[in-house]
Amino acid sequence: MGTDQASGEFVREALGVAERITADGSSPWPVEPGRYRLVAARACPWANRIVIVRRLLGLEDAISMGIAGPLHDERSWRFHLDPGNVDPVLGVEWLREAYEKAVPGYDKGVTVPAMVEVASGKVATNAYAELEYDLATQWTAYHREGAPDLWPAEHLDEIGAVSEGIFHDVNNGVYKCGFAGTQAAYDKAFHALFSRLDELSDRLATRRYLVGDTITEADIRLWVTLARFDAAYHGHFKCNRHKLTEMPVLWAYARDLFQTPGFGDTIDVEQIKQHYYGVHTSVNPSGIVPLGPDTSVWLTPHGREELGGRPFGDGTPPPPPPEGERVPAIG
Structure with a gap:
């Protein structure tokens, strides 16, 4: 987050790992159940959107979820609600660690939601809008029976x-x-x-x-x-x-x-x-x-x-x- 020095207007920082997770091979990250962990925070509205979509579509079994606590500092979101202050699946205390595994020397915003590849510990994407859409359109093979259509074509x-x-x-x-x-x-x-x-x-x-x-x-x-x-x-x-x-x-x-x-x-x-x-x-x-x-x-x-x-x-x-x-x- 930042403020334009000339106008005083708030400017949202660009996403640092704006990739896609797709089923058709059009991105470096394939749809695969169990491969990714959604890192969210109950406090964050941007993450809340993804949490809601995951719930409505029934993707809990396909994509696990870690919850960063509400408090953090310049080092990033932190898993301070988990035992030992460490996410039990990713084994990290600060979400920044997953960003730095993906991009050595990472110097942009550490944001939630973030989809992290469990095996490598790397952030695959923090592109919340695309992630929201892709959960609805790319993960259809893993939707629950009765999942709603959140983007009706008409x-x-x-x-x-x-x-x-x-x-x-x-x-x-x-x-x-x-x-x-x-x-x-x-x-x-x-x-x-x-x-x-x-x-x-x-x-x-x-x-x-x-x-x-x-x-x-x-x-x-x-x-x-x-x-x-x-x-x-x-x-x-x-x-x-x-x-x-x-x-x-x-x-x-x-x-x-x-x-x-x-x-x-x-x-x-x-x-x-x-x-x-x-x-x-x-x-x-x-x-x-x-x-x-x-x-x-x-x-x-x-x-x-x-x-x-x-x-x-x-x-x-x-x-x-x-x-x-x-x-x-x-x-």
């Missing part, structure tokens, strides 16, 4: 257009607010964020999901930011025109998805707060982590069923998460 263009706006103004927009180096940069990002949220609220007022009548990638992309909004972005990143709970349509939509298998069961609000308030010392020098907000409200009725829609289309809900991947219950 809606690809619309999903792409909606998702692009969400990325720039919402997913990345909250960071543009939080890490702005000037008032002008903050003002610009703030207005873009809430203008986009207003637009999305209008869109969702009469439809249950963003595109078509089922959950698609666009919903996953928006939801991971909404899920963190009141706990982190509203206060920590100064995205404070309204709380999510004060935006009726988006709040009901977010609760609807939270209560859908594969979404709320991937979230750990305490780790989210520990990360944002504990790591971003330039924004929160004291490192004090807030005790609120009340999370039990995520379980209240949302009424979105009245809009129709079929969450998983012709598919079925995923089963509960594996025992070792379960998160603390809300409420």
